[in-house]
Amino acid sequence: MSTPQKVNLTEKFGLFAEHWTPKVVGEVNGQQVKLVKLVGEFVWHAHEDEDELFLVARGVLRMRFRDGDVRLEEGELIVVPRGVEHLPVAETEETWIMLVEPASTVNTGNAGGERTVTELERL
Amino acid sequence: MSTPQKVNLTEKFGLFAEHWTPKVVGEVNGQQVKLVKLVGEFVWHAHEDEDELFLVARGVLRMRFRDGDVRLEEGELIVVPRGVEHLPVAETEETWIMLVEPASTVNTGNAGGERTVTELERL
Numbered sequence: 001m002s003t004p005q006k007v008n009l010t011e012k013f014g015l016f017a018e019h020w021t022p023k024v025v026g027e028v029n030g031q032q033v034k035l036v037k038l039v040g041e042f043v044w045h046a047h048e049d050e051d052e053l054f055l056v057a058r059g060v061l062r063m064r065f066r067d068g069d070v071r072l073e074e075g076e077l078i079v080v081p082r083g084v085e086h087l088p089v090a091e092t093e094e095t096w097i098m099l100v101e102p103a104s105t106v107n108t109g110n111a112g113g114e115r116t117v118t119e120l121e122r123l
Numbered sequence: 124m125s126t127p128q129k130v131n132l133t134e135k136f137g138l139f140a141e142h143w144t145p146k147v148v149g150e151v152n153g154q155q156v157k158l159v160k161l162v163g164e165f166v167w168h169a170h171e172d173e174d175e176l177f178l179v180a181r182g183v184l185r186m187r188f189r190d191g192d193v194r195l196e197e198g199e200l201i202v203v204p205r206g207v208e209h210l211p212v213a214e215t216e217e218t219w220i221m222l223v224e225p226a227s228t229v230n231t232g233n234a235g236g237e238r239t240v241t242e243l244e245r246l
Contacts, residue, residue, distance in 0.1 A: 003191040
């Protein structure tokens with residue numbers, strides 16, 4: 001097989017501008033590594049069967065939960081366990097996130113709606 | 124359930140000094156997030172059933188494969204697919220890595236030997 005290729009996160013983030021639209025940059029044991037740019041706030045939702053890892057690559061993320069908020073800066077991560085309602089909010093003008101979650105995870109989870117993205121582009 | 128807690132990578136790296144000894148800082152869908160500090164070179168090995176994601180948090184990692192090398196700086200990641208022989212080498216005095224791999228993954232894979240760590244500490 002060919003030599004595995006590396007992924008430069010900053011370079012990959014530079015390839016797209018859309019917000020709340022995850023892009024796939026890698027796979028590991030059935031999980032996908034996705035990059036997403038956040039602006040403003042998303043929608044309250046949960047993923048019934050999937051945990052979701054958020055690692056802040058740039059900016060500040062406020063992750064709201066029903067019983068409290070967690071504020072994350074660059075180099076900080078949080079795992080939202082399956083079934084837990086959450087609302088991601090970009091506290092900076094634009095916040096860049098690396099996600100680790102299954103291919104099956106839909107961005108809006110059980111909330112659905114117009115911000116749902118089902119076909120993810122691969123970078 | 125209680126509010127999920129965040130993980131500050133720099134803070135967690137500050138809690139240990141050993142080299143080539145992964146520490147567990149989180150779990151997502153059966154994968155573990157591990158932190159490890161590398162110095163010098165490791166041993167050639169492969170993991171027969173597990174892909175392994177390396178994200179460079181500090182320093183430079185040279186990942187050697189049988190058919191070529193890949194040099195990774197901070198903010199770059201690589202997924203070593205299952206079955207692929209690899210030899211991680213720290214090119215800087217100390218290189219900090221975030222790993223995503225199953226709990227079952229043993230650092231030395233199929234090579235074994237004295238550098239094998241089987242009981243991982245949780246930070």
